[in-house]
Amino acid sequence: MRVTSLILAVSLILAPSLAAQVAECTDASFMGVYGLHSSGAFRSGTSNWLLASVGRLQSYGDQTGIMTEVISSNGTIIRRTATVGYLVNTDCTLSVTIRYPDGSVTGMEGTLVDNGREALLIQTEPAGAAVVSSFRKVGGLAVNGCTTGDLRGTYGMTTPGAGEILSGSGAGPFAVVSTIYADGEGGFTQTQIAIRGGLLQRSVTAGTYQMAADCTGTLSFGSGASQQAADFVLVDDSNEIRLLTTDDGAVTPAFLVRRVRR
Numbered sequence: 001m002r003v004t005s006l007i008l009a010v011s012l013i014l015a016p017s018l019a020a021q022v023a024e025c026t027d028a029s030f031m032g033v034y035g036l037h038s039s040g041a042f043r044s045g046t047s048n049w050l051l052a053s054v055g056r057l058q059s060y061g062d063q064t065g066i067m068t069e070v071i072s073s074n075g076t077i078i079r080r081t082a083t084v085g086y087l088v089n090t091d092c093t094l095s096v097t098i099r100y101p102d103g104s105v106t107g108m109e110g111t112l113v114d115n116g117r118e119a120l121l122i123q124t125e126p127a128g129a130a131v132v133s134s135f136r137k138v139g140g141l142a143v144n145g146c147t148t149g150d151l152r153g154t155y156g157m158t159t160p161g162a163g164e165i166l167s168g169s170g171a172g173p174f175a176v177v178s179t180i181y182a183d184g185e186g187g188f189t190q191t192q193i194a195i196r197g198g199l200l201q202r203s204v205t206a207g208t209y210q211m212a213a214d215c216t217g218t219l220s221f222g223s224g225a226s227q228q229a230a231d232f233v234l235v236d237d238s239n240e241i242r243l244l245t246t247d248d249g250a251v252t253p254a255f256l257v258r259r260v261r262r
Contacts, residue, residue, distance in 0.1 A: 025092035029116040031061030033142035035215070035233035036069070037242040039160060039253050040123070040131030049074040052253040054244040056216055056233055057135055063087060067098065068216070070231045075249040088112065096121060108133060117236075138215050139237035145213035150238050152184030155256040157243070173198070174252050186210065190221065218246075230254075237262060 034057040041048045055069030065084035070077065085097045096119075098106040107125030110133075112118070123131040141150055157178045178192035186208050194201045207221025220229045232243040241256035 024090040025088050025094075025112055025116070026090075027063050027086070027088045028061040029092065029112055030086060030088050030094060030119060031059050031116075033058055033138040033215070034119070034135040035138055035235035035242050036067070036133060036135045037244075037253060037255070038123075038131055038133040040129065042129035042131065050251040051129075051131055052244055052251050054231055054233055054242045054253065056138075056214060057084060059084070059086070070244055070246060072244060072246070072251045072253075075251055077246050077248060094119065094121075134242075136235040136240065136242070138233070138235055141215055141234060141237055146211055146215040146217075146234060146238075147213075148186050148209075148211045149184045150215075150234065151182045151209060151211055151217070151241075153182060154259040155180045155182070155241065156259060157190075157254050157256045159252060159254050174250070176252075176254070180256065182209065188219070188221075232256075 036055045036057055037053070039052040041050050043049070051071065051073055053069050053071040055067055057065055057067045059065040063086055065086065067082045067084050068080075069082065070079050072078075080100055082098045082100045085099070086094055088094045092112045094110060094112060096108040096110075098108070100106075105125065106123060108121040109124050110119055110121030113120060117137045119135040121133040121135070123129045123133070157176065157180055159175050174194065174196050176192055176194040178190050178194075180188055180190045182188040187206065188209060189204065189206050192201075192203050192205070194203070205221045207219055209217055209219035211217045215234045217232050217234070218229065219232065220227060222228050228245060228247055230243050230245045232241050234241055239258045239261045243254045243256060245252040245254075
């Protein structure tokens, strides 16, 4: 009898937490402004082409959305917009269909995590691609719009695995870890440790950035032949940044995380 009573008591204690874990998702669970990041490769004939992108998705919570994206397709930079359709299942898995103006279609499947603040997806159409994506909510900044001052503070930056520089000096695998300080006024400094073309490099550089109201932005640093540029999007109320180098011949996405969260 005592054992039975103990089991019943434990069941009553665990029931609310278990119910929370199986809470159902709806289409409205994937609603709001998201920053996106994708990376991977796809087959083109007998070759593998590298792909990475960053962008912004406005999801309306009714199975529709609008997306803007900057893509590095084997080092060629492409900018495009797309309409998005999606379906969220009660178990919080979802499917996403992206339709581009040229008639091409990309299909993705995945799952919602962190109470709908993020969607983790893998490309399922067209066949031959091995591309994964993360859609992370921009947060409260999306309500009133971002300003230059929203990008202020110290961030750590790294590449998700190795990127690739496909042409020019330093061609080959590329990886980096750096500390970046943004001054909130359009300027930043970067202290970087990088592997470029098999060589270890250390550098300190300064640059500038521009912030748009939709929480996307651009930055540049260096000068002359060594000047580099990137597009980025703020997510998680600027506690994180998704970034893509936009120099021709480079496929180098990166993540930035604020040292001290707001």
